[in-house]
Amino acid sequence: MGINVEHISKSYHVVRREKGLLGSVKQFFHPHYTIINAVNDISFNIETGKIVGFIGENGAGKSTTIKMMVGILTPDRGTIRINDEMVGVNKKKIAYQIGVVFGQRTQLWWDIPIIESFRLFKDMYRIPDQEYKENLDIFQEILGLNEFMNQPTRHLSLGQRMRADLCAALLHNPSVLFLDEPTIGIDVATKEKMRNFIREINRRKLTTVLLTTHDMKDIEELSDELIVIDRGGLIYQGNLQNLKTRYGGMSTITLKCCPETAGEIQKSVSSKEINCRYDDALYLVFDKKKYSAQEVLRDMVNQFTFSDIQVEDSCLEDIVKKIYYEIDNGGCI
Structure with missing residues (x-):
């Protein structure tokens, strides 16, 4: 159970631009491509009920890996299993088991009140009435949604929208929650509400959480374990305290x-x-x-x-900087 990732790789073919008008014409008829290896032979396991931080520099392959894990992208090689179900084989079954929050995008309908978006999710996931009511009551209490439940998404602040997105991702009781930059650009008070909410849901429902963020405080306050990737490859998976002991x-x-x-x-x-x-x-x-x-x-x-x-x-941010510095200078961890 949990998440099992085995030897996944993903590359992109990017058109190589030629200079000048003649180069553009030649490129149109005979395009040349550069292969970008975004993810290269990554394997890891996440146990059920764990909160795991997933970090790396910009361009390290974090978002590509998450998109493969949720079924948006297909790996060139390797397999991904969520609760023993193969991602990409039974997409509908996987969709019922996962919740996803992308900090830069919303899954809510832009022009209708938040509560109506939630009702649409209830129908889409066929959530029983009692389960929907219980979950919504809990989420409203912890996240403080009551003040804007009847406002359309386009009228919400970023922090309000992120809280609503987090609620929407969990209404159907997924066993695995993927969070990609969930606290980006939001204020300190809202961050604390979201952290408390994630901790509480993990405690109550044993929800497995994979958290991608550049905010090291999110990682320190929430994560049991840490996965670090760099240039498409896995460079560390293990206990957060062990990493601090080793590098801090x-x-x-x-x-x-x-x-x-x-x-x-x-x-x-x-x-x-x-x-x-x-x-x-x-x-x-x-x-x-x-x-x-x-x-x-x-x-x-x-x-x-x-x-x-x-x-x-030493704080986690200093430790991560030290790791990247050593890798850039030919070292390894």
């Missing part, structure tokens, strides 16, 4: 102090492998494998006065 080995201590104190501290740690930077506060960056925060601070707190002390580990 740096900690930062922020000390609020005067410039004179900062200068004295910089001198005192010059013999250690601690990076110092002063900008209204003193920032000490060190390897957690070599020093603990207590060891770094032990002598300082006895000698100097600070108005504030903060200790932070």
Whole structure:
């Protein structure tokens, strides 16, 4: 059960443009193509009930992979199964098992009230009356839909539309939810509502969620596991905490102090492998494998006065940047 992806690949044939009028005429009669490998032999498994972050740089192949998983595109090679059903073989059966939200597109009807769009989905998916009512009541409560249920989609803000799209994708109780940039461009308060909603639906219904986003806070707050792809290939699948342990080995201590104190501290740690930077506060960056925060601070707190002390580990965004930097420079993970 869950999602099983085995050795999928997808390439595109893109017309190679020739220069000038003569080149355009030649291209019209005898076009030449360049092959773009968008996805190259990717395999992974997602267990039922997991929330998995799916990340990569722009052009890495994320959207192409999701479109193959939901049946919009057909892989050149490989197979995709959702709850043991082969994607592309029985499209109707797969459609009942999945919900999809694309942040840049809406599945709602543009000129009719939101509630009417929901009723159309009820008829399309043949949702029983009681199930439809129960789901709609839950979604309205958590997502706060009541204020705009009778407005047409074209009158909604982006945040309101995204909440309505999320509701529409889950009305038929799909076992798998695909989210492609669901929080793009929306405000902090709406993001938090959507995160709470995704967590709650996952808890109540054990819905499997594949989340694609460039917002690392979405990944950190929601995901159990992480899949990282780059240039069409899989470079990491595993526990989010394991990735942090492996690549997030740096900690930062922020000390609020005067410039004179900062200068004295910089001198005192010059013999250690601690990076110092002063900008209204003193920032000490060190390897957690070599020093603990207590060891770094032990002598300082006895000698100097600070108005504030903060200790932070590397955030996921810094870790992902480090991974891409290593890959760009010929490394691997």
